[in-house]
Amino acid sequence: MLFIVQTALELGFLYALVPMALFLSYRVLDIADLTTDGCFVLGAAVSVVMTAAGHPFLGIICAMIAGALAGSVTAFLQTHLGVPSILAGIITNTGLYTINLMVMGWSANVSLLKTETIFSMFKSTGIAGSWHEVLLAAIITILAGILLLLFLRTRIGLSVRATGDNMDMVRASSINPAFTITIGLMIANAMTGLSGAMVGQYQNTVDINGGTGIVVIGLACLIIGETVLGRRTIRKGVVAAVVGSIIYRLIYAIVLYTKVVPVQGLKLITAIVVALAIASPRIKEWIAFQKKKNGFVKPTGKEEV
Amino acid sequence: MLNIENISKTFNPGTVNEKKAISNLSLRINDGDFVTIIGSNGAGKSTLFNAIAGTFYVDEGRIELGGQDITYLAEYKRSHVIGRMFQDPLKGTAPSMSIEENLALAYLRTAEGMSPFSYISKKDKAFFREKLALLDMGLEDRMTQPVGLLSGGQRQALTLLMATMITPRLLLLDEHTAALDPGTAEKVLELTKRIVEENHITCMMITHNMKQALELGNRTFLMSDGDVVYDVKGQEREGLTVEDLLLKFRAGTGKDLDNDRMLLST
Numbered sequence: 001m002l003f004i005v006q007t008a009l010e011l012g013f014l015y016a017l018v019p020m021a022l023f024l025s026y027r028v029l030d031i032a033d034l035t036t037d038g039c040f041v042l043g044a045a046v047s048v049v050m051t052a053a054g055h056p057f058l059g060i061i062c063a064m065i066a067g068a069l070a071g072s073v074t075a076f077l078q079t080h081l082g083v084p085s086i087l088a089g090i091i092t093n094t095g096l097y098t099i100n101l102m103v104m105g106w107s108a109n110v111s112l113l114k115t116e117t118i119f120s121m122f123k124s125t126g127i128a129g130s131w132h133e134v135l136l137a138a139i140i141t142i143l144a145g146i147l148l149l150l151f152l153r154t155r156i157g158l159s160v161r162a163t164g165d166n167m168d169m170v171r172a173s174s175i176n177p178a179f180t181i182t183i184g185l186m187i188a189n190a191m192t193g194l195s196g197a198m199v200g201q202y203q204n205t206v207d208i209n210g211g212t213g214i215v216v217i218g219l220a221c222l223i224i225g226e227t228v229l230g231r232r233t234i235r236k237g238v239v240a241a242v243v244g245s246i247i248y249r250l251i252y253a254i255v256l257y258t259k260v261v262p263v264q265g266l267k268l269i270t271a272i273v274v275a276l277a278i279a280s281p282r283i284k285e286w287i288a289f290q291k292k293k294n295g296f297v298k299p300t301g302k303e304e305v
Numbered sequence: 306m307l308n309i310e311n312i313s314k315t316f317n318p319g320t321v322n323e324k325k326a327i328s329n330l331s332l333r334i335n336d337g338d339f340v341t342i343i344g345s346n347g348a349g350k351s352t353l354f355n356a357i358a359g360t361f362y363v364d365e366g367r368i369e370l371g372g373q374d375i376t377y378l379a380e381y382k383r384s385h386v387i388g389r390m391f392q393d394p395l396k397g398t399a400p401s402m403s404i405e406e407n408l409a410l411a412y413l414r415t416a417e418g419m420s421p422f423s424y425i426s427k428k429d430k431a432f433f434r435e436k437l438a439l440l441d442m443g444l445e446d447r448m449t450q451p452v453g454l455l456s457g458g459q460r461q462a463l464t465l466l467m468a469t470m471i472t473p474r475l476l477l478l479d480e481h482t483a484a485l486d487p488g489t490a491e492k493v494l495e496l497t498k499r500i501v502e503e504n505h506i507t508c509m510m511i512t513h514n515m516k517q518a519l520e521l522g523n524r525t526f527l528m529s530d531g532d533v534v535y536d537v538k539g540q541e542r543e544g545l546t547v548e549d550l551l552l553k554f555r556a557g558t559g560k561d562l563d564n565d566r567m568l569l570s571t
Contacts, residue, residue, distance in 0.1 A: 155413055156421035158402070162410050165399035172358070172397070173410055173467070174384035 004253045006134065011253075012246030013137035014202055017144055017195035018218035019225065019241035021188040024148065026219070027237055029184045030164035034089030035074045036215035038096030039067050039189045043196025044206040045103040048110050051201055056118045060197045066103075067193020070096060071185040079178035100208055109207040117201035137198060144191060145238045151187070152234050160184045161234070213267050220270045221245040223277040306507050307334040307475060312356060312366030313531075326352040327363070327531040339501060339508045339522030343515055343550075345562055349531040350511045354477045357509075359383040371474050388468030388506075390461070390481040397464030400453030404444060404463065407452055408433045411467035436466055440496065458489030462496060469500050476501065478510040494521075515547045525550075529558045 018036065025033035043063035050059030070092055077088035104110045119133055128135040151157045162170050163180040170177050192214075200206045222237075225244025229236050255261050261269065276283075314327040327349045334340060344350050356363050357370075359380035368376045375383055390397060398407050409425045412433075430448070437445040440462045444455075452460060461481060468476060478497065482490035498521065501508050512518050518525050525542060527535035527550070534557035537545060554562045 151422075153424055154422045155409065155419070155424075158406055158410055159413065161402055161406075162399045165401050166396070168391070168396045169399055169410075171360075171380050172384055172389045174381050174413060175410070176379070176381045 004257055005250070006131065008246060008250035008253045009134045010137060010202075010249075012249040013134065013141045013242070014198050015195055015214075015217075015221070015249065016141045016242040016245035017191040017198075018214055019221040019245050020141075020145060020148065020238060021191040021195075022215070022218045022222050023237045023241050024184060024191070025188040026222070027231070028152070028161055028164050028234070029181060029188075031078075031085045031181070031185070032089070033071075033074060033185060033188060034086060034215055035070055035092045035096070035185075035189055036089075036192050036218060037211040037213070038093040038100065039070045039192045040196040040199075040211035040214045041100045041206065041208060042070055042096055042103065043067050043193030044200030044210060045100050045110070045196075046193070047197030048112060048200040048204075048206040049103055049105070051115055051117055052110065052112055054115070056116060056121065056201060059201070060118065060194065063193045063197030063200075064190040065193075067196070068186040068190040070193070071187070071189030072182055074189070075178075075182040075185040079181050097208070104206065104208065108209075109205060112201075112204040115204075117204065118198075119202055133202060137202070140194070140198060141242060144194060145242060148187070148191070149235060149238055156180075156183065213270070216267075216274050217248065217270055220274045220277075221248045223274065224248055227277070306336045306338070306371060307332075307357070308367075308369040309333070309357075310367045310369075312363040312368060314352060314356060314361065314363050325531060327356060330366075330532050332526070332533055332536070334507060334509070334524075337505050337507055338524055340510070340524045340526055341518040341522045342509060342511045342526045342528060343513065343518045343562075344526075344528030345560075348528040350528050351479055352531070353528070354389070354479050354509070354511065357475070358387055358389055358477060386474040388473035388476045390464055390468055390476075390478050392480040392483045394457040394461040394464070394484060397467065398452045398460050401451055403449045403451055404437070404455075405430060405433055405448040407463065408436070408467060408470065411470050436470060437463075440466060456489075458485050458493060461485060461489075461493050465493065465496055465500065469504065469506065472504045472506060474507065476506050476508040478508065480511050480513060483513065515550055519545055519547070519550065527554055527557065527562075529554070529560070534558055 018040065021036065022033070025031050043066065046063040046066045047056075047059040050056070050062055073095075074088045074092040077083040077091060078085045083091065101108070119136060122136045123132045152161060159170070159175045160180045160183055162173075162175065163177050163184070167177060170180070196211070199210075221244035222241055223244065224247050225240030225242070226237070228243055228247070229240045231237060231240065252266060255266060256263055309330060309332050311329050311331050312327055313325070313329055316322070316324045316326055330349075330353065342350050342353075355361060357368060359375070359378060359382075362377060366376070367374060370383075370386065399410070402410075405425060409429065412429065433448065434445045437448070442459055442462060444459065444463065452463065455463065465481070481497070482493050485493060494517075500506070508522070510521065512521075519542070523542075524536070524538035526533045535553050537553075551562055554560075
């Protein structure tokens, strides 16, 4: 059991920055940013390749920069070229496949053999023993979360939030929405890249298809977290991303361990959960309407004689 | 102050929906003028405001504000000096952000030279509180609450405050009290009058209430078919009644003033 919890915490923290990035793009900016899948692999690829070259720390930083650049491409497509936001993300995502292969030296996967990673380096300090991976991932993720919260309270952070909240107002208050969308998507994708970078070094490998479905899983985590904590404030949203990620990985680990559901079935279940969660307001409306309709007594015409 | 020369704007040119919203409109507004604007449905009142604010660029003509040519200046850049309010009270504020955060956004207009990474300071908060107290709606004690919890009237009053907190060169009010209940509308209008007078703001206000159009401000425009057909100020305006205005309109356009909401309000 402890093993399951430990695995869940490890993966939960490692992947938590994806739902956090989606919180920024989907909830705060109100943009469904589908750059995520490719961006995650991009982060992992940059990080693993740089680690193989002996620069694990630089690898993490470069992965974030690469993620931010991917985000800026998506932002440019929608703010300056009029590409619908969802399509902009898909286009960038498709292009990233080639970029990722290029980063990985045109091979579909790259593995690290006995190379120092940030995790092995942290392990050798002896802090936290066998929990060193959990601790390091938690530190990085929580730090990123705090920085994001601090950012969202600055003047420019307020502008980013207002862009997703009321575009009319933003234009009328001397904020350039193209600029705030770009900033927001760059930060979101830098976080996705950071998550990919950590996962790459944690698994000592990167695969070109390693990001498939990450965006839906990230949304599932965010929704789980929001269901547990409620979604009112910015702070709750950021915490919800982390909590949701850990809960999701806990469920994942339990399924993997107990085999109640075949592991291959998890993505389908995740997809259904996300679809239902996003559809829930509409479903509730429909149920309420049906109740109202059934409570309505149909005039038969017989009474009026 | 505001100098508009021969502007035109056609929407959907070359299609069946082609609509010439503004045609060869010229006007000149002086510093400190408070202009009320009335006109039929589709006369181009809101289009004129959008042209001034930069929601779109005009097809022809020139717009100058305070001696600066703003014809091709981006909308968000014009917002530095132009304050705007819409009929829909939801349009002017960000619902999920708190009152003080909304005010901080409006305050951004002066933020030039201020770091974009700076926070709302204690001094800012004290300033916001002082301004909110002027509204006399108790909002100064609810500064950390999300704006979405406020009523339409409160939101509109807040928007007014945001639009005028940094005195704009020009304030555009597009029927900003029309969606409020009469009592609240009265109050927001009072506030508008007071703030505009105290800060000597040059102001243009669209209204469908003809009595209001004559009572408020120092100048009135009648608009029809994308142009100003009647411009009245000074002594001529003082003795003017609603009936006179209707006659002027018919004389100017050969039509009756038809604005469904105008007919319903007296």
